[in-house]
Amino acid sequence: MMVTVPVQLGPRSYEIHVGPSLIHKAGALIAAHLPAGSLRRIPVVTDETVAKLHYQELASSLQQAGLEARPIILPPGEATKSFDQLERLIDMLLAENIERSSLIVAFGGGVIGDLAGFAAGILKRGVDFVQIPTTLLAQVDSSVGGKTAINTARGKNLVGVFHQPRLVVADTAVLSTLPRREVLGGYAEVVKYGLLGDADFFTWLEHNGAAVLSGTSDAVVHAVAHSCTMKAAIVARDERETGDRALLNLGHTFGHALEAATGYSDRLTHGEGVALGCVLAFKLSARLNLVDRAAVTRVERHLAESGLPVALPDIPGPRPSAGEILVHMRHDKKAQGGRMTFILVRDIGQAFVSRDVQENDVAALLSDA
Numbered sequence: 018m019m020v021t022v023p024v025q026l027g028p029r030s031y032e033i034h035v036g037p038s039l040i041h042k043a044g045a046l047i048a049a050h051l052p053a054g055s056l057r058r059i060p061v062v063t064d065e066t067v068a069k070l071h072y073q074e075l076a077s078s079l080q081q082a083g084l085e086a087r088p089i090i091l092p093p094g095e096a097t098k099s100f101d102q103l104e105r106l107i108d109m110l111l112a113e114n115i116e117r118s119s120l121i122v123a124f125g126g127g128v129i130g131d132l133a134g135f136a137a138g139i140l141k142r143g144v145d146f147v148q149i150p151t152t153l154l155a156q157v158d159s160s161v162g163g164k165t166a167i168n169t170a171r172g173k174n175l176v177g178v179f180h181q182p183r184l185v186v187a188d189t190a191v192l193s194t195l196p197r198r199e200v201l202g203g204y205a206e207v208v209k210y211g212l213l214g215d216a217d218f219f220t221w222l223e224h225n226g227a228a229v230l231s232g233t234s235d236a237v238v239h240a241v242a243h244s245c246t247m248k249a250a251i252v253a254r255d256e257r258e259t260g261d262r263a264l265l266n267l268g269h270t271f272g273h274a275l276e277a278a279t280g281y282s283d284r285l286t287h288g289e290g291v292a293l294g295c296v297l298a299f300k301l302s303a304r305l306n307l308v309d310r311a312a313v314t315r316v317e318r319h320l321a322e323s324g325l326p327v328a329l330p331d332i333p334g335p336r337p338s339a340g341e342i343l344v345h346m347r348h349d350k351k352a353q354g355g356r357m358t359f360i361l362v363r364d365i366g367q368a369f370v371s372r373d374v375q376e377n378d379v380a381a382l383l384s385d386a
Contacts, residue, residue: 018235020242024161024249026256029181033161033249035242037234039188040074040149044082049146050183051084055118058085060110062133064093067151070194075124075149087113089117095281097128098167100176106136112203118182120145126152126199127157127159127287131177134165138180148185152195154288156187157210157244162252162262167282172348173273178288179257187245189237201324202288204230205268205295208323210244212295212316214251216366218243221256223319231321263370267360268294274345275329278337285332292325293332301382302361312365329386339383343376 020037034046047059059079063072070088076086089109090128091097110121123133123146130148137146150160166177192200207229211219222229228236248265255262272290279285299316302308317327329336346357357379361371 018238020238020241022245022249024181025253026181026235029163029256031182031184032246033185033187035156035187035189035192035245036238037188039186040071040191041078041303042086043075043149043186043188044078044080045310046184046186047079047122048082048084050145050147051120052118055120056114056116057083058113059120059122060087060089060113060115061122061124062089062091062106062124062129063137064091064097064129066093067125067129071151071191072124075122089113091129091132092102093128095128095168095287098132098174100167100169103132103136103167106132107140110136110140115140115144117141117144120147122147122149123160123182124149124151125155126150127155130155130160131165131174132167134163134180134182135167135177138165138178143180145183148182150185150187151191153192153200153241154206155203156189156192157203158248158265160185160187161248162246162265163256164258172277172345173281175348181256185245187241189234189241192237193232197324198286199288200232202228202270202286202291205288205292205320205325207240207244207318209265209267209291209295210247210300212362212365212367213264213360214260214267214366215243216248216364218247219319219365226319226323237284260370262370263358264360266358267362267368268292268296268298270294270346270349270359271342271355273349274342275332275337277348278341279332279334284328284334288330289326292320293327293329296320296327297382297386299362300358300386301379302363304378304382305361305374308362308364312362315365329383338381342383343380346379 163181272294
């Protein structure tokens with residue numbers, strides 16, 4: 018079963034293919050996007066973990082399509098999204114004699130997709146790339162929409178470019194090799210889609226989330242494809258995040274600040290931060306009398322039953338202070354005119370952008386969370 022989701026962006030349009038065992042078809046799919054006369058050498062940017070598990074399978078698929086895979090293997094982990102690793106990656110790509118008509122493959126989770134996509138966007142003023150995301154989080158979020166970036170000491174994703182991929186190949190079978198915690202982190206992003214704009218999808222997740230988390234193929238394909246369809250529609254309306262696309266950041270203003278406050282460590286993954294951030298966004302909305310408390314309880318219950326954190330004490334180690342979290346929130350890239358941007362809700366599936374939240378309300382919420 019393969020589902021194809023179009024991303025309609027005029028000359029930058031592309032397709033997302035979702036289904037099991039698609040790595041076997043990746044070579045043929047990629048070959049179809051190579052311009053005539055371009056190099057048949059395909060740099061495959063990946064990390065050590067993914068390389069050990071899946072690289073040979075992808076290399077064989079490329080070979081069958083008459084392409085030569087050239088592996089560029091980087092360290093795993095969020096620390097790889099750095100200036101140092103960006104410079105290293107660009108040097109290795111240039112050593113492969115990359116041309117402007119060449120094509121780069123980003124084969125990994127969100128870190129690899131962000132880093133390789135950013136490198137492709139700035140190398141020789143723009144080289145095409147293909148996303149082959151290997152985590153649930155990347156399949157439903159970071160691989161779609163063209164946002165690429167690296168982190169700095171002042172926060173996540175503060176340096177980057179919009180650079181759309183030519184193709185996304187989401188092989189749902191590779192998710193079976195992920196640790197449970199990584200699957201849960203990706204699931205938080207799936208839930209986010211229901212919370213921001215599709216109450217029926219959230220209800221479906223309440224009934225089928227366990228099947229998604231256990232790897233039931235049809236349930237996983239539906240969850241990934243539906244999430245991608247929702248994101249594709251939003252990106253088509255607002256490619257560069259000047260309006261509707263900001264809704265995709267539900268939970269992220271809080272989540273990114275919590276990641277920074279915990280030192281981007283294994284105390285809190287990105288997906289766990291999003292889960293906590295979604296709960297905090299609903300609680301802030303309730304504090305502002307925008308949403309009924311019953312909706313907050315429903316969100317908390319589903320995320321907690323799924324195994325995700327829903328309160329600050331759920332984070333291992335010392336609890337980040339409200340002041341510390343607020344410092345990081347002020348550096349959020351969505352801030353405008355010195356005011357923080359929040360995605361608030363009127364109900365499940367009814368999110369909106371607000372820049373009118375008072376900081377004292379946020380501080381009070383964080384002190385109670």
